[in-house]
Amino acid sequence: MKITDVGPQHLDEIEAIESACFSLPWHRAALEKQMRADNCVFLAALDEDRNAVMGYIGLMYVLDEGYIANVAVSPQYRRRGVADALISALIARTESTLAFLTLEVRESNHAAIYLYTKHGFEIVGKRKNYYDRPKESALLMTLFLKKED
Numbered sequence: 001m002k003i004t005d006v007g008p009q010h011l012d013e014i015e016a017i018e019s020a021c022f023s024l025p026w027h028r029a030a031l032e033k034q035m036r037a038d039n040c041v042f043l044a045a046l047d048e049d050r051n052a053v054m055g056y057i058g059l060m061y062v063l064d065e066g067y068i069a070n071v072a073v074s075p076q077y078r079r080r081g082v083a084d085a086l087i088s089a090l091i092a093r094t095e096s097t098l099a100f101l102t103l104e105v106r107e108s109n110h111a112a113i114y115l116y117t118k119h120g121f122e123i124v125g126k127r128k129n130y131y132d133r134p135k136e137s138a139l140l141m142t143l144f145l146k147k148e149d
Contacts, residue, residue, distance in 0.1 A: 003089040006035050006042040013053035021072040023133035034058050045082045057086040068103035099146045104138035116141050
């Protein structure tokens with residue numbers, strides 16, 4: 001597995017993964033915008049044997065605050081450490097410049113909550129009825145990268 005910045009050549013596969021993983025997937029224009037934006041980090045995990053996108057992670061930041069917008073792994077590559085590797089790579093890329101990373105996760109997504117907790121994210125709040133299709137609350141999780149003095 002290789003972690004790399006997302007390029008135009010990855011967008012077809014990322015769009016397909018997005019549709020397979022989410023009930024309200026991002027449209028291609030939004031993915032392209034994230035790929036090109038100066039205030040975003042957009043990483044893909046590649047299966048080097050098949051030259052295929054296994055999963056991806058996207059982060060937007062303002063000043064020293066990072067907001068993870070999406071983490072997704074193709075169903076055929078799940079349970080192989082892909083999301084774990086993507087999160088580790090994102091933390092390594094941002095830990096010297098950002099104060100924290102934060103994200104929302106479906107309250108029922110126990111596997112993702114476990115994964116984020118494993119990486120040091122803490123539950124810091126709840127957003128009632130945040131998700132649609134189906135309607136569900138989100139847990140707000142944050143990883144504090146820089147401790148306040």
